[in-house]
Amino acid sequence: MAENTFIPPPLPRLYPWHESVIEQMKGAWAAGRLPHAILLQGAEGLGKRELASWLAAAVLCETSTETLQRCGKCASCLLIAAGTHPDYFWVRPEEDKQLISVDQIRDATTRLTKTSYRQGYKISIVDPAHQMTVAAANGLLKTLEEPTSNSLLILITSRPSSLLPTVRSRCQKITLSSPSAAETLQWLQTETGAAADPALIEFTGNAPLRAREFADGRFSSLDSDMQGALGALVAGRVDVTHVAAEWTKKNELPELPNRLTWLDLWLTSVARMGIGGTADLFTFPARSAHLPSLPATLNISAIYGVVDQIRALKAQLARTALQRELAMESLLIAVLQVIGPPPQELRK
Ligand SMILES: [Zn+2]
Secondary structure, eight states: OOOOOOOOOOOOOOOGGGHHHHHHHHHHHHTTOOOSEEEEEOOTTSOHHHHHHHHHHHHHOTTOSSSOOOOSOSHHHHHHHHTOOTTEEEEOOOTTOSSBOHHHHHHHHHHHHSOOTTSSOEEEEETTGGGBOHHHHHHHHHHHHSOOTTEEEEEEESOGGGSOHHHHHTSEEEEOOOOOHHHHHHHHHHHHSSOOOHHHHHHTTTOHHHHHHHHTTHHHHHHHHHHHHHHHHHTTSSOHHHHHHHHTSGGGGGGHHHHHHHHHHHHHHHHHHHHHTOGGGOOSSSOOTTOOOOOSSOOHHHHHHHHHHHHHHHHTOSSOHHHHHHHHHHHHHHHHHHHSOOHHHHHO
16 A cells, blocks of 8 residues: 655635535535535635545534534544544645555545444545546546445545546535635735735635735735836846846746736736726736836737737746746747837837
């Protein structure tokens, strides 16, 4: 059996946007119709793991009888909090690996067929399920088709379409949806005690947990850095080679996808304003203190061409350092062509 590097599973936690899913599960529990396999799907940054952990804790909780709940005090709840519940197993890619192997899945499914240590349910969670190898996914099919009693398998994914259709069709799908932007803003305000920037919601794709990660100054410093860099490029105070080299330096790599997301949203916002002909449509970022003034006539299709180029680069960041730097350089040249002053002014 595969050795798992021990990383404690996430602790159970519910967020306001989990409510409808919890109601649905409580209904199934009360009716004695808890599915044996759940595909928990939804975007990143919605707390799917904490929700799965809560579900497992509630199913295993020794005070859960008629109502599905987690008391936090019984022996089962304490074992879960300590990460040592013998009937609860969490499978993730092993350290330094991208994929979940067939051995790991065999380990998880074998546990579901054994007798429960605590006379209750046995639960295995596969996270993220779209990172199973094809052999691992096939290894799940028997468990999905012939489940043992009192067993629950939860597959967590943000990319359900990457799962084998045979796996998908044999699970009950539970979809976790994003709250509205207004709800996310309100939640962030409660969490951080400060008003949140609406541009942050757009930047994080309205994923509340990701937004919270960026709320404490991280987004605003990225934002002013990007605005400053664009302003300096347009004014000719720095050149693209320098900026491309800075952004693709090794220690800058975690930030590069964020820079590209920022550029994507900013240019999309510029295009929106160009199409609608009104500055009110320019909504990203919210503040524009350092931004260059844009040319009077915008070439909308050229802007969208650059947006496509940004997305292509984002999808191929795993290239060599030199390729990344060159791609960034040509991207910045393209950005300057669509937003910069006419070439004769640059030459002055
Ligand atoms: Zn309990």
